Amino acid sequence: MRADEIEVRNPSGLHARPAALFVKTAARFTSTVTVQNVTTGAGPANAKSILAVMGSGAARGHVVRITADGPDEEQAISVLRDLFASGLGEELEA
Amino acid sequence: MTNPVRLTGIAGAPGIAIGPVWRFEAAGPAPQTAASRHGSGQRPADAIEAAAAEAARQLDSLAGRLRDLGREQESTIFDAQSMMALDPGLVADAIRRAGERGDPVEAVGAAAAAAAELLAALDDETLSARAADVRDVGARICRVLRGEVLDVPTVPSIAVCDDLPPSVTAEIPPGFLLGIALAGGSRTAHAVILARSLGIPAIVGIGGLIAAADRHSAPSLQPVSIAMDGERGEVVVDPDAPVAAEFRQREADLALRRASAAGLRDRPAATADGDRVLLVANIGTPDDAPRALAAGAEGVGLFRTEFLFMSRQTPPTETEQADAYRRVLEAFGTERPVVIRLADIGGDKAIPYLHLAPEQNPFLGVRAIRLAYADPDLLLTQLRAIWRAGAAASVVPHVMAPMVATLADVELLMSLRDRAHDTLVSTGVPVAERMVTGIMIEVPSAAFLAPELARRVDFFSIGTNDLTQYVLAADRGNAALAGLQDALHPAVLRAIAGIIAGADAAGIPVAVCGELAGDPAGALVLTGLGVDELSADAGSLDGVRAALARVTRPQLDALARSALDADDAETVRKLAAVLLGPAR
Numbered sequence: 245m246r247a248d249e250i251e252v253r254n255p256s257g258l259h260a261r262p263a264a265l266f267v268k269t270a271a272r273f274t275s276t277v278t279v280q281n282v283t284t285g286a287g288p289a290n291a292k293s294i295l296a297v298m299g300s301g302a303a304r305g306h307v308v309r310i311t312a313d314g315p316d317e318e319q320a321i322s323v324l325r326d327l328f329a330s331g332l333g334e335e336l337e338a
Numbered sequence: 339m340t341n342p343v344r345l346t347g348i349a350g351a352p353g354i355a356i357g358p359v360w361r362f363e364a365a366g367p368a369p370q371t372a373a374s375r376h377g378s379g380q381r382p383a384d385a386i387e388a389a390a391a392e393a394a395r396q397l398d399s400l401a402g403r404l405r406d407l408g409r410e411q412e413s414t415i416f417d418a419q420s421m422m423a424l425d426p427g428l429v430a431d432a433i434r435r436a437g438e439r440g441d442p443v444e445a446v447g448a449a450a451a452a453a454a455e456l457l458a459a460l461d462d463e464t465l466s467a468r469a470a471d472v473r474d475v476g477a478r479i480c481r482v483l484r485g486e487v488l489d490v491p492t493v494p495s496i497a498v499c500d501d502l503p504p505s506v507t508a509e510i511p512p513g514f515l516l517g518i519a520l521a522g523g524s525r526t527a528h529a530v531i532l533a534r535s536l537g538i539p540a541i542v543g544i545g546g547l548i549a550a551a552d553r554h555s556a557p558s559l560q561p562v563s564i565a566m567d568g569e570r571g572e573v574v575v576d577p578d579a580p581v582a583a584e585f586r587q588r589e590a591d592l593a594l595r596r597a598s599a600a601g602l603r604d605r606p607a608a609t610a611d612g613d614r615v616l617l618v619a620n621i622g623t624p625d626d627a628p629r630a631l632a633a634g635a636e637g638v639g640l641f642r643t644e645f646l647f648m649s650r651q652t653p654p655t656e657t658e659q660a661d662a663y664r665r666v667l668e669a670f671g672t673e674r675p676v677v678i679r680l681a682d683i684g685g686d687k688a689i690p691y692l693h694l695a696p697e698q699n700p701f702l703g704v705r706a707i708r709l710a711y712a713d714p715d716l717l718l719t720q721l722r723a724i725w726r727a728g729a730a731a732s733v734v735p736h737v738m739a740p741m742v743a744t745l746a747d748v749e750l751l752m753s754l755r756d757r758a759h760d761t762l763v764s765t766g767v768p769v770a771e772r773m774v775t776g777i778m779i780e781v782p783s784a785a786f787l788a789p790e791l792a793r794r795v796d797f798f799s800i801g802t803n804d805l806t807q808y809v810l811a812a813d814r815g816n817a818a819l820a821g822l823q824d825a826l827h828p829a830v831l832r833a834i835a836g837i838i839a840g841a842d843a844a845g846i847p848v849a850v851c852g853e854l855a856g857d858p859a860g861a862l863v864l865t866g867l868g869v870d871e872l873s874a875d876a877g878s879l880d881g882v883r884a885a886l887a888r889v890t891r892p893q894l895d896a897l898a899r900s901a902l903d904a905d906d907a908e909t910v911r912k913l914a915a916v917l918l919g920p921a922r
Contacts, residue, residue, distance in 0.1 A: 259468070260468055260471070268421070293428075294418060294421040294422055295456075295457070295472065296425075298465055299453075299460070301465060
């Protein structure tokens with residue numbers, strides 16, 4: 245199993261659009277992928293479910309912990325980490 | 339046959355639109371019932387999975403169309419909804435709820451409601467607002483399961499029809515409905531109320547509309563376009579370039595006027611000489627709260643609670659209701675009062691779990707508070723939820739009962755309110771310190787009894803839509819009676835004057851929460867008559883605030899006096915138009 249902790253920098257948190265992109269990407273991997281809101285303690289939730297990801301209530305400034313468990317776990321974590329860093333399709337505030 | 343045709347109807351909602359016609363015909367294919375699906379031998383799990391996939395496909399195609407039109411922002415909503423339809427958690431929950439023999443429609447509805455509640459409970463406004471999207475997805479999967487087919491516009495269009503039912507309007511994705519032009523309907527038709535909340539124009543009672551639209555599209559079988567001005571009630575079928583340019587110019591003028599009216603939002607509503615009127619919003623769900631606040635609402639004069647009771651198989655729980663009320667109370671805080679209207683249901687609205695007998699004339703039937711004589715549980719649960727929500731939000735909730743007709747109705751209301759309170763207190767549940775309790779005045783008997791009723795309640799709220807329909811004995815939905823549906827009729831105004839006199843004698847405030855309050859002409863007349871509070875859809879508040887800022891108290895007093903003595907509603911509108919000035 246692989247894991248990484250990342251700070252949410254999207255202005256409105258993991259709301260519908262960034263959550264959709266995150267879930268679509270997570271769903272490409274065979275590994276079980278979860279996301280946990282470390283700041284609030286919510287989760288871990290299935291990262292392939294948009295309702296579960298939005299339900300983690302990850303707002304800007306929260307830290308989320310992503311885990312992947314399975315044959316492509318290494319690649320999953322690295323792709324999802326890059327996706328967060330690139331702003332999940334949104335402009336990030338400096 | 340290609341010359342533009344100018345038609346006139348009754349102004350419903352302001353705004354300008356030009357676009358292709360989308361014709362809606364009420365008679366659709368008969369919906370396949372859940373029972374007939376069961377008959378096909380399909381397992382609930384398979385039916386749910388197939389319906390979810392079909393719903394996702396529909397949503398993907400909506401998103402794609404919006405993207406093709408360059409409406410990237412709106413398309414992402416449908417992308418997210420498509421993923422919700424296929425959400426593994428949602429689908430698994432629905433399948434679990436349905437079991438081997440359960441009703442898949444009921445299971446999907448319950449699973450979506452549960453998922454929506456989780457999101458609604460999040461301490462984040464952007465995310466909790468997505469709860470409505472989840473419920474909407476659930477409703478779509480249910481429609482697929484029931485085999486209901488609805489042809490919705492595939493390009494942004496103006497709906498042209500006799501009347502547009504709310505269920506159909508809700509199905510049309512945002513951005514695809516540019517305006518509503520009805521051959522039938524009335525100023526208070528549900529489609530018009532919805533148009534106002536969407537900020538799109540609506541015109542009703544347009545004679546010759548359907549024939550003209552169909553005739554112009556017939557030769558080429560191409561959909562014809564129309565131009566409409568919702569403020570003036572004008573429609574042009576098949577506009578040529580000069581007509582289109584004229585409507586574009588009107589659109590630009592309207593945008594300018596709207597921008598200047600929006601500039602007044604941070605000030606309380608008042609006349610030019612400083613006489614204050616409380617300007618508050620009508621809302622239909624907790625999701626409407628941000629829009630009302632952004633429009634400068636000083637509170638909520640009518641929070642309709644029917645959304646909690648509709649489109650479901652079982653009544654909403656006390657906790658579910660308390661949560662919805664708490665969200666609205668918290669959004670408006672202690673400085674901006676929120677009036678929660680007790681459920682106005684029965685008769686014409688299908689609520690399967692209430693098992694109500696069909697009625698010949700539901701508007702004169704067993705509805706709202708009248709239901710509580712035989713079965714008080716529905717209102718008791720709602721009142722307990724409001725007591726709890728007030729405590730949770732640390733505010734004093736305001737409630738009002740609709741359809742009150744007699745002193746006995748008020749006695750029943752007060753006893754239910756106190757019973758709900760005592761039950762909670764005896765079980766140790768925290769409750770609000772008190773509940774400001776008022777009634778809607780919309781039945782003529784209540785208008786006549788205003789002095790006696792006023793001594794027993796904390797406030798009145800006049801529902802001008804129903805009051806007009808009952809005073810003039812003219813069905814709100816009957817286009818042939820459009821002339822009798824204007825709440826500015828002096829007969830209705832005299833009833834309102836009597837209600838205000840009764841309230842004044844007892845020292846209680848009077849609000850108006852009907853469509854008249856959001857109509858600038860109506861707002862001036864009502865303020866002149868002495869109404870303390872105007873409650874209207876968020877989209878109407880700018881126009882009312884701007885109209886009030888332009889007149890003085892002596893002018894409004896004079897307007898009210900002439901209006902009461904006028905011969906008809908037309909004359910009253912002309913009197914108000916003089917004060918509103920040529921800018922409109």
